[in-house]
Amino acid sequence: MSTTTFPKVAAADVTPNRRRGGDLRVMLSPLTVGATSGFMGCGHLQPGEYVSEHYHPYSEEFLYVVRGTVTVRLDGMPVQVGPDEAIMVPINVRHRIENHTGEPAMVVFHLSPMAPRPDLGHVDCEELPGPGALPEVGGPA
Template identity: 65%
Template sequence: MTSAPQTEPTKVAFSDVAPNRRRGGDLRVLLSPKTCGATAGFMGAGTLLPGEFVSEHYHPYSEEYFYIVRGEMTLRLDGEPVKLAAGDSFMVPRNARHRMDNDGDEDMFAVFFLGPLAPRPDMGHVDTEPLPGEGDVPQVGGRS
């Protein structure tokens, strides 16, 4: 009988994770199956400079939770704009198309969490518009 991997208490500093710009902005997956053996979801943080965006996508298995720490952004949820500012939180339902735009004058910084995990990492995001950045999409790891 194989036992499930154990989640380990893990500290990951924002500055220890390289920025990922493939979907736009500066996104960093901090706590995930890959970094700490998480089994319920993954958490990260991201910065959008004025004029930057994260391209539209949806999550067929996960809800996504945002908390805006600094600045403002427009979350486009199934095409409808929702303005969010520092101190606001928002839950994106499973399968809802969403895109994040910083159409303000200052940097926006947010923390996000997605859960539950998709059966495989490649099934977690479905992109619905071209990806604007260079490199690979963020890697969260997978269930073992």
């Protein structure tokens, strides 16, 4: 019988980050579980909330909607994504995630591959709406 343990992270155990908007929680990353190929987390958007526009110079982003409906703006073009639907955001495509409905939305996101340094992972395109520091995922320094 193996004595290997496999890391597990509960969303409730991750401090929410609101700097880019909404309630974002990086769950599996180099910092949390020693991931080397990407990172994953979840986001909660209340009605009227959004994640500010940004792009990733090195990573694709995969976004899956668990509940609710969000509008994902890809280079300004709106795409509605509902429950049990997913969308891929290609490298270098500006994107913004918005909740224009009257219901809360929950999304799961995964980015891969990792940028060579954490500070190169995201490029913000608009003023950040929330307080505090940016989320940390770790990785090569």
